[in-house]
Every structure is written in structure tokens, then in C-alpha cells.
Amino acid sequence: MARLFLAFMTVTLLERGTKPxxxxxxxxxxxxxxMTANVWSALPWVSLVTLVASFLLARRYPIVVAQGSLGMTYLAPGVLAFALGDFRLWDLMPWFASLTGMMLATSDPTRWHLPVPWRAPLVAWGLAVAVGWPVVWLREFDFAPSIVPTADLVNNGAGVPPDIVLLWVYGVVLTHGLGLLWVDWLCATFRRRDNSSFLQTVLVPLAIGCGVATIVAVYQSAIDIGFLNPGHWATLRRASGTLMDANPFGMMAALWGGIGVAMLLSWQRASTTPPVFLLAATAAILSASWFGLWASGSRSALLAGAVVLFFVARAMWPLVLRVGTRRLAPTVVVAVLLGCVALVATGSSVGPWERLSPTLPGASAESLRAFATELWDRNGYGTTAARMIADSPLVGVGVGSFHALVPDVGFELGYGRLEPDNAQNWFRHQLTEFGILGSLGWMVWVILFLRLLFSDRPGSSSGVSAGIVRGVLVSLGLASMVGMPTQNVALALTFWSLAFWYYRLLDCEPAEPADAHRPRMVVWAGVWLLTLSYGVGLAAVSWSDLRPPLRAHRADWDYSYGLYEAELDSSGEAFQWARGRALAVVPLSDRWIEVSAWAHHPDLTEAPVRLQVWVDGVLLIDSVRHDEAPVTEAVRIPEGRLRVLVEVEVDRTWSPSDYGQTDTRELGPGLRWRFIDP
Incomplete structure (x- = not known):
């Protein structure tokens, strides 16, 4: 008995340690x-107050707080842009805080509520994010966070500084983490056969937000394309509603054509003939959906919308036949009128077909091959992602890092400085960032969900709604093959809500046995071992191959820190003082480089200083200095390199101000290099 109790406690601790x-x-x-996004100085306090207020209010009014937070999902970017005069991704932190506070107040923060088959895969995915991003944080500061933030640096050839790189990483982490916590909260809050509460608490607020965003898009398309529409979207004549990005707005509109119809059918009794107003409402929902996706100009939204339309038509056709021709006529008239209004309203916008048609292939085999190649390569982003996977197949490049690395890897492959963007395929993007080890969790979950999506059949009571939700999920999956719609946090939240709803509509989950929350010890031990292996592997790859100076060395851009402005010595030669640790990525002007370094500490005779210099990662100088005499060495740089990396380090520094001088700098060694032709 004692042994069984100990085993149970071990399993419980292994599992419950993951959610905290x-x-x-x-x-x-x-x-x-x-703390990093200092453009809005009140952001930390506003976020903290929102978190606390949401937590306290949700303890008493959980449904109201949940509905309020969800109602702002699609509206928050536009509201913040209107209030602040601009919008940046980190401005969403108060909304993040509101939703997180509500979830913490209304569910157990130490226990997962996910379906048992989903639990280990999704938790493994979440842990890969949790242990991976601190490694990325250290790496982007070159594992010297106390030194690098003070330097005026960029972290790729496109000129993006470290703080912006990391703000993007934080945003990706929050999107992953919030999505996992959200689907867990849904599982904890809405039990089996609780479809009505889920609709009222979750989908209705989201639907209202979607409707308001679409109304704003109508105004943008018909009256003022620049209203709440960032400059480049207005220039392209593409409406973004209140999402401040036309692509997510278009995808939102496409998905909600199906979601809205599924909601209507969920409220309609299966035993009664659908009234004409239901079909008219369906026509109105689809018209609004297609207006939104067309006004956005999003090609992936057009694909998703077409798939959704197919599934809706297939699901509704038997119901249409039951209505009769005479009763159906008003619905047809309504649909035609709404379609005409939508076409007129989008007249000033660039539609997706206008953007898609020039890229479609001709009838020849060569044209089809070229189209397929471009669909995979996507202006170099696909090939660049494949190169990253080949370079780091096990652990990837780190969560949120593809955007920062793609300009440099693209440069190495001959594409020039690609603009920071995604891998143009959700699955490829995740494999690039997480590698095989970090991707095992999401891969297993995707396989499980695909089996659910295409194998299980819904019960008769919810068959039509479940079929449409299945179509919406299929459309989002297909769109994810040519883009990354759920990179947007609002769409990520929408996806997890749909995945949960579909799971509940199937009603295929048996009543959980008493030991359902006691998975085998080997499962959770494996999850922790996988997490540890991934974290250690990512740290090793980050140090050996992905540090910013190594990337600058390969991709030919300036990078240095820890060096003061150049000075002249007594002989008139230029040199630089360094801090305790310093480096520079230097463009080559010859194949040989000569490096001189020395210590200038006043107490060298009493306390010698160890001086080390590396060139391209190879230790060139390693000397314990008892005097100020320079140490000079030269080395040949191999052919094919554009730059050389010079690193210097001493075991202690000194400050002239400690010896009565006015100079307050922290000084390490003196350093000089020059290129020679021996």
C-alpha cells in the first residue's frame, strides 16, 4: 500500500509540476x-491593475468577466489604436491580463483539465515553449545580458535590434501559452452536453466582436480606407477591420461564415423543419463573411472561405429541400440583395482574386511545375526554413526566432536580406523553430486531432453543426499549409475554441474513470525527460552556432560590444579599450589578421591578469600578464569568409576613477588588430 501511495504521489507531482x-x-x-516596451509608459501598471481586477471580479462574476474579455478579442487592437493613436503588438498586454486573470480565478492553476489523450502531448508542447524561450533570451544577448543591453546593436542583417527581436519572441510565447491555458480552461468550465453555456459564454461574445469588426471594415471599404487601418494596408486598399492586419481579419471573416451558421443550427431543434428566417440568416451570415474576406484581399482567406462555403452548403442542402420552393424564394432574394450590397461596398478594396489570379499557373506542365515550386518556396521563405531545419533538425532555432534569423539565412542562400516573416506554412514554421524534439508534442496532438476530425461521426442531435465546425477546422488547416493564420493571437484563441467545441459536439468522450487523472509514471517522466533534452540541446546549438556574432560572421553585418571608442597610443597607432568581455565582427581586407592585446591594470605585479583572445572561435592568445607589454599573434583566415570574429576576455577589470583619475570607465585589456600581407 505504501508503495502504491508513493507511486501515485510521484505521478501526481510529475504532472502537477508542469502547469505551474x-x-x-x-x-x-x-x-x-x-518592461521592454517602453513606448507606453503606463503599460506595466495598466496590465497589472487589469490582471488583479479581472481576477477579483471573476471570483464573483465569472461569466460576465469571461464574456467581456472575449468580446474584446477582435476589437482590442482597434480600440487601443484609437485610444493611443497607434498600435503595437505589446499594447495587447491588458487584454492578455484580463483573460489570464479570469482563467486563474475560475480554474485550478495546479491541475490540467485537458482530455486524457490530449494531455501529455499538449503539455509537452507547452513545456518546450517554457524552457525554450529563456535560452533564446540569453542567446539574443549573446549570453551576456549584463553587457549587451547597453550596446547599440542590431541582431540581424535587416537591422532589427535585440529588444524588438525579443518582443516578438515574447509575443509568440504568450500566444502559445495562452492558447494552451485557454483550451484547458474550456475543458474545466464546460462539461459534457453543456453546449448552450459554451455558446452563450464564449461564442456569442466572439460573434459580437466579429460583427463590429466587419462593420468597421464596411466603413473602411466604402468611406475611409485609412480609418483604423495602418498605412500600408490603406495604401494597398485592403481593409483590416479592428484587427489592424488585413490577413487575420480576412481569415476571421472566412471562419465565422461557418461558425455563425453552426451556432444557428445548434440553437435550432433537429426535429423541426428549419424556418425560412433561419435560411435567410444563413444567407446574411455568409454574405457578411464573404464581404469581410473580400475586403481584406487575403488569398488564404479566400481559400478558407471557399472550403467553409462547401461544407455549409453540403450541410444545409437537406434542410433546404425540406423548406420548399415557395418558402425558399424570399431567402434567395435576400441572398442576392446582400451579395449586391457586398459587391458595392467592396468596390474600393482590392479583392483576393485580383491578387491571386496573376499567380495562377497556365495549362502547360512547365507552368504547373513552376507554380508548385513557388507554392513551396514562397519567395525564398520555404527554402530558407528547410535550410534551418537541416542545420538544426533536433531542436530547431528556438521559439519565435524564425523572423529574426530569416534575413541572414536567406542572405546565405542568395535571396538577399529577406524581410522578417514566417515560413509561409504553419507546420513547417513550428518544425523550424522547435525541431524534432520540441515538435513531438504538437505532432502527436495533431495526429490525434486529425483522427478525431476524419474518423469519428457526430451524434444525430448535433450532426449538422458538427459537420460545419469540422469544415471550418479543415479550412483553417488548409490555410495553414500556405500561411500562418494562428500566428495572430485572436485567431489562435478562435482555433482552440473550435477544437474544443468540435470535441464536445462529437460527444465521444466516455465518462472518465476514477484513475483518469493518474497517467502512468513513465508518461510524465518521458515528458520531463523530453523537455530537459530539448532545453539542453537548444542551449548547445544556440551557443555553438546561433549566437548573434556567429550569425553576423556568416551573413556579413556589423556586430560588436564591450569596446570603447578608438584612441591613439603614444606612437600614434589606434587601439581600443575593452571591458571584461568584448568582441567585434570585422570585415576582411586581407587573409591574415594580426592581433595585439595587453593589460594596463595598475596592480599587475601584485595581481596578474589572465588575458585570452579568440579569432573565429579559436584561442589565439592565452597569457597571464604581469606587466603592460602587449602580446601579438597573427593567423590566416580561410578562403570564402567575408568577416572575422575577434573576442577578448580578462578575468578582472579596473577603473581609473579608483586611482584618483576622472575616467570612470570599466577597463579590461587594450586591443588592436590589423590585416597584413606577410
């Missing part, structure tokens, strides 16, 4: 976000 770690990771990323 994910929460801690989420709060750390949120804290760094509000």
Missing part, C-alpha cells in the same frame, strides 16, 4: 514584455 511551470513562463514573458 507553464504559468511561470507565461508571467515571465508578460513581465519582460511590459
Amino acid at each position: 511551470l507553464v504559468l511561470l513562463s507565461l508571467f515571465a514573458a508578460a513581465g519582460l514584455t511590459v
Whole structure:
């Protein structure tokens, strides 16, 4: 008995230790976000107050707080842009705080509520994010956070500084973490056969937000394309509603054509003939959906909308036949009128077909091959992602890092400095960032969900709604093959809500046995071992191959820190003082480089200083200095390199101000290099 109890406690601790770690990771990323994003000085306090207020109010009014937070999902970017005069991703932190506070107040923060088959895969995915992003944080500061933030640096050839790189990483972490916590909260809050509460609490507020965003898009398309529409979207004549990005807005509109119809059918009794107003409402929903996706100009939204339309038509056709021709006529008239209004309203916008048609292939085999190649390569982003996967197949490049690395890897492959963007395929993007080890969790979950999506059949009471929701999920999956719609946090939240709803509509989950929350010890031990292996592997790859100076060395851009402005010595030669640790990525002007370094500490005779210099990662100088005499060495740089990396380090520094001088700098060694032709 004692042994069984010990085994149970071990399994419980192994599992329950995972959720606090994910929460801690989420709060750390949120804290760094509000501290780094200093454009809005009140952001930390507004976010903190929102978190506390949401938590306290949700203890008493959980449904109201949940509905309020969800109602702002699609509206928050536009509202913040209107209030602040501009919008940046980190401005969403108060909304993050509101939703997180509500979830913490109304569910157990130490226990997962996910369906048992989903639990280990999704938790493994969340843990990969939780342990991976701190490694990325250290790496982007070159594992010297006390030195690098003070330097005026960029972290790729496109000129993006470290703080912007990391703000993007934090945003990706928050999107992953919030999505996992959200689907867990849904599982904890809405039990089996509780479809009505889910609709009222979750989908109705989201639907209202979607409707308001679409109304704003109508105004943008018909009256003022620049209203709440960032400059480049207005220039392209593409409406973004209140999402401040036309692509997510278009995808939102496409998905809600199906979601809205599924909601209507969920409220309609299966035993009664659908009234004409239901079909008219369906026509109105689809018209609004297609207006939104067309006004956005999003090609992936056009694909998703077409798939949704197919599934809706297939699901509704038997119901249409039951209505009769005479009763159907008013619905047809309504649909035609709404379609005409939508076409007129989008007349000033660039539609997706206008953007898609020039890229479609001709009838020849060569044209089809070229189209297929471009669909995979996507202006170099696909090939660049494949190169990253080949370079780091096990652990990837780190969560949120593809955007920062793609300009440099693209440069190495001959594409020039690609603009920071995604891998143009959700699955490829995740494999690039997480590698095989970090991707095992999401891969297993995707396989499980695909089996659910295409194998199980819904019960008769919810068959039509479940079929449409299945179509919406299929459309989102297909769109994810040519883009990354759920990179947007609002769409990520929508996806997890749909995945949960579909799971509940199937009603295929048996009543959980008493030991359902006691998975085998080997499962959770494996999850922790996988997490540890991934974290250690990512740290090793980050140090050996992905540090910013190594990337600058390969991709030919300036990078240095820890060096003061150049000075002249007594002989008139230029040199630089360094801090305790310093480096520079230097463009080559010859194949040989000569490096001189020395210590200038006043107490060298009493306390010698160890001086080390590396060139391209190879130790060139390693000397214990008892005097100020320079140490000079030269080395040949191999052919094919554009730059050389010079690093210097001493075991202690000194400050002239400690010896009565006015110079307050922290000084390490003196350093000089020159290229020679021996």
C-alpha cells in the first residue's frame, strides 16, 4: 500500500509540476514584455491593475468577466489604436491580463483539465515553449545580458535590434501559452452536453466582436480606407477591420461564415423543419463573411472561405429541400440583395482574386511545375526554413526566432536580406523553430486531432453543426499549409475554441474513470525527460552556432560590444579599450589578421591578469600578464569568409576613477588588430 501511495504521489507531482511551470513562463514573458516596451509608459501598471481586477471580479462574476474579455478579442487592437493613436503588438498586454486573470480565478492553476489523450502531448508542447524561450533570451544577448543591453546593436542583417527581436519572441510565447491555458480552461468550465453555456459564454461574445469588426471594415471599404487601418494596408486598399492586419481579419471573416451558421443550427431543434428566417440568416451570415474576406484581399482567406462555403452548403442542402420552393424564394432574394450590397461596398478594396489570379499557373506542365515550386518556396521563405531545419533538425532555432534569423539565412542562400516573416506554412514554421524534439508534442496532438476530425461521426442531435465546425477546422488547416493564420493571437484563441467545441459536439468522450487523472509514471517522466533534452540541446546549438556574432560572421553585418571608442597610443597607432568581455565582427581586407592585446591594470605585479583572445572561435592568445607589454599573434583566415570574429576576455577589470583619475570607465585589456600581407 505504501508503495502504491508513493507511486501515485510521484505521478501526481510529475504532472502537477508542469502547469505551474507553464504559468511561470507565461508571467515571465508578460513581465519582460511590459518592461521592454517602453513606448507606453503606463503599460506595466495598466496590465497589472487589469490582471488583479479581472481576477477579483471573476471570483464573483465569472461569466460576465469571461464574456467581456472575449468580446474584446477582435476589437482590442482597434480600440487601443484609437485610444493611443497607434498600435503595437505589446499594447495587447491588458487584454492578455484580463483573460489570464479570469482563467486563474475560475480554474485550478495546479491541475490540467485537458482530455486524457490530449494531455501529455499538449503539455509537452507547452513545456518546450517554457524552457525554450529563456535560452533564446540569453542567446539574443549573446549570453551576456549584463553587457549587451547597453550596446547599440542590431541582431540581424535587416537591422532589427535585440529588444524588438525579443518582443516578438515574447509575443509568440504568450500566444502559445495562452492558447494552451485557454483550451484547458474550456475543458474545466464546460462539461459534457453543456453546449448552450459554451455558446452563450464564449461564442456569442466572439460573434459580437466579429460583427463590429466587419462593420468597421464596411466603413473602411466604402468611406475611409485609412480609418483604423495602418498605412500600408490603406495604401494597398485592403481593409483590416479592428484587427489592424488585413490577413487575420480576412481569415476571421472566412471562419465565422461557418461558425455563425453552426451556432444557428445548434440553437435550432433537429426535429423541426428549419424556418425560412433561419435560411435567410444563413444567407446574411455568409454574405457578411464573404464581404469581410473580400475586403481584406487575403488569398488564404479566400481559400478558407471557399472550403467553409462547401461544407455549409453540403450541410444545409437537406434542410433546404425540406423548406420548399415557395418558402425558399424570399431567402434567395435576400441572398442576392446582400451579395449586391457586398459587391458595392467592396468596390474600393482590392479583392483576393485580383491578387491571386496573376499567380495562377497556365495549362502547360512547365507552368504547373513552376507554380508548385513557388507554392513551396514562397519567395525564398520555404527554402530558407528547410535550410534551418537541416542545420538544426533536433531542436530547431528556438521559439519565435524564425523572423529574426530569416534575413541572414536567406542572405546565405542568395535571396538577399529577406524581410522578417514566417515560413509561409504553419507546420513547417513550428518544425523550424522547435525541431524534432520540441515538435513531438504538437505532432502527436495533431495526429490525434486529425483522427478525431476524419474518423469519428457526430451524434444525430448535433450532426449538422458538427459537420460545419469540422469544415471550418479543415479550412483553417488548409490555410495553414500556405500561411500562418494562428500566428495572430485572436485567431489562435478562435482555433482552440473550435477544437474544443468540435470535441464536445462529437460527444465521444466516455465518462472518465476514477484513475483518469493518474497517467502512468513513465508518461510524465518521458515528458520531463523530453523537455530537459530539448532545453539542453537548444542551449548547445544556440551557443555553438546561433549566437548573434556567429550569425553576423556568416551573413556579413556589423556586430560588436564591450569596446570603447578608438584612441591613439603614444606612437600614434589606434587601439581600443575593452571591458571584461568584448568582441567585434570585422570585415576582411586581407587573409591574415594580426592581433595585439595587453593589460594596463595598475596592480599587475601584485595581481596578474589572465588575458585570452579568440579569432573565429579559436584561442589565439592565452597569457597571464604581469606587466603592460602587449602580446601579438597573427593567423590566416580561410578562403570564402567575408568577416572575422575577434573576442577578448580578462578575468578582472579596473577603473581609473579608483586611482584618483576622472575616467570612470570599466577597463579590461587594450586591443588592436590589423590585416597584413606577410
